Amino acid sequence: MALIYEKKNHVATITLNRPEAHNAIDPQTVVELVDAWQDFSRDPQMRCAILTGAGEKSFCAGADLGKLIPLWTGARQPETDADRQVQANPMLAQKALLRDFTLAKPVIAAINGNAVGGGFEILYSTDIRVAAQGARFGLQEVRWSIVPAGGSTVHLTRQIPYARAMEMLLTGELIDAGQALADGFLNRVVPGERVMETAQRYAGIIANNGPLAVAAVKQAVRENSGKDVEAALAREMELAIPVFLSKDAQEGPRAFKQKREPVFTGE
Structure with missing residues (x-):
């Protein structure tokens, strides 16, 4: 191979x-x-x-x-x-x-x-x-x-x-x-x-990190390279909001509060 x-x-x-x-x-x-x-x-x-x-x-x-x-x-x-x-x-x-x-x-x-x-x-x-x-x-x-x-x-x-x-x-x-x-x-x-x-x-x-957050971070960095600051910040928020609304975003803080490792599903 x-x-x-x-x-x-x-x-x-x-x-x-x-x-x-x-x-x-x-x-x-x-x-x-x-x-x-x-x-x-x-x-x-x-x-x-x-x-x-x-x-x-x-x-x-x-x-x-x-x-x-x-x-x-x-x-x-x-x-x-x-x-x-x-x-x-x-x-x-x-x-x-x-x-x-x-x-x-x-x-x-x-x-x-x-x-x-x-x-x-x-x-x-x-x-x-x-x-x-x-x-x-x-x-x-x-x-x-x-x-x-x-x-x-x-x-x-x-x-x-x-x-x-x-x-x-x-x-x-x-x-x-x-x-x-x-x-x-x-x-x-x-x-x-x-x-x-x-x-x-x-x-x-x-x-072990939230896969949706990781993917959004990578996409934001890739897409915003070379953009003016105002447009880049707007795109960052567009990518961040769906992650904030995800089940994983609820699981992360909940796991932190309960002093355990989070279990992320990518949802």
Whole structure:
């Protein structure tokens, strides 16, 4: 399997499973990733996802230059059903990398190793990021006369300071986890063996929170980015009111008063 998809205790774990290829995205991974994101999005029991890679060296090396890119250029003819799907719909890969797939639920990145190219770009759509100490990050596309069009020219300058983003985009040089943390791109940098443990801690906390409130917070932040303050505040209230009127909003304060953990149902 190019992907391992597991669900437990309201948390979905998605593991890129091609360690021998640095977890590069091939056509099979594209198809399986899209299926996993769709299932996670639709399953009312799933409240948070963890995205990680197999092995200790790479989180994701981006698009597989031998198997994925040649399908688009015509240098390779499709051999599998996944090949045919990706060739027929080149935007399927953008959906897999969350460029063109909007998730209402939080995603935590457990970055076990290097995140380069598309493997870096998918991180823009994650909400909390935990990285191994030895991980490196970057976009090397310009070195090969390619534009990093997985959202990098749009998202990177919004997520780290402009000058630092432009340095990465224009030079193609990689940065280490310490620099990514200093730039505000990461939440935590931990020893490699603690990456999943730390990500699971975040996921457990989020999964125990009110799912309607969590989804509304994420939607409000996403939709209000770039809006003027008055319009953003109005939209925030539009999203908040249905949550205030929900059964979960009654359960939360009641559980607090009764000194117990709340039991949220998403209603």
